[in-house]
Amino acid sequence: MRILPALVTAAALAVVGAGQAAASPAAHPVVIEASGAFSPYTPGAEAITYNPALVPVGGYGSVLAMSGAFVGTTTVLSVHGLLPSRMYGAHAHAKSCGPTGDAAGPHFQHSPDPVIPSVDPAYANPRNEIWLDFTTDPFGNGFAVSTVGWSLGDRHPNSVVIHEMHTATTSGHAGTAGARLACLDFAF
Numbered sequence: 001m002r003i004l005p006a007l008v009t010a011a012a013l014a015v016v017g018a019g020q021a022a023a024s025p026a027a028h029p030v031v032i033e034a035s036g037a038f039s040p041y042t043p044g045a046e047a048i049t050y051n052p053a054l055v056p057v058g059g060y061g062s063v064l065a066m067s068g069a070f071v072g073t074t075t076v077l078s079v080h081g082l083l084p085s086r087m088y089g090a091h092a093h094a095k096s097c098g099p100t101g102d103a104a105g106p107h108f109q110h111s112p113d114p115v116i117p118s119v120d121p122a123y124a125n126p127r128n129e130i131w132l133d134f135t136t137d138p139f140g141n142g143f144a145v146s147t148v149g150w151s152l153g154d155r156h157p158n159s160v161v162i163h164e165m166h167t168a169t170t171s172g173h174a175g176t177a178g179a180r181l182a183c184l185d186f187a188f
Contacts, residue, residue, distance in 0.1 A: 034046060035063070041097075051181045060081055061078070062184075063184050067151045071151070072150055075092065077144045078142070089162070090131070090177075093107055094107070096158045101183060106118065107175055108157035110129070156188040158185070161184075
């Protein structure tokens with residue numbers, strides 16, 4: 001059943017990119033993909049679970065991103081084998097996955113907040129960050145799409161972290177989503 005999330009992801013990006021005319025070679029979007037089955041941390045693992053009770057070993061995650069000068073950045077997350085009918089938060093993070101969820105660092109922000117961790121809604125918002133909150137269906141499958149108006153340049157995210165709850169938006173709590181449950185290494 002892992003093919004279905006990948007097909008849905010590809011179809012979503014095809015729809016987003018449809019009709020975008022390229023004026024020059026720089027206008028062509030770059031597409032990047034990463035996926036893997038969640039497992040406990042080992043060096044080089046692409047999909048890590050830090051909490052197997054909420055992101056089970058053997059569950060599967062896939063991230064696909066398209067970024068370009070005239071299309072902004074669209075990121076698609078699909079998961080399979082998580083807990084059924086449950087809300088999760090997810091965001092692009094600045095660093096790669098590691099032995100703990102904290103290794104992924106803060107959320108990637110297009111315009112970085114000088115205060116870390118960022119909880120100011122002027123910076124911690126779905127227009128300045130890549131938010132991929134989702135709710136799984138009765139079978140444990142989930143899907144999220146984020147589209148922002150900016151393209152990736154020299155600075156870029158390196159992972160997508162799945163959190164224990166949907167993302168808060170209130171001042172002083174903006175961008176928070178609870179514990180880091182799992183991480184997908186993803187060099188955008």
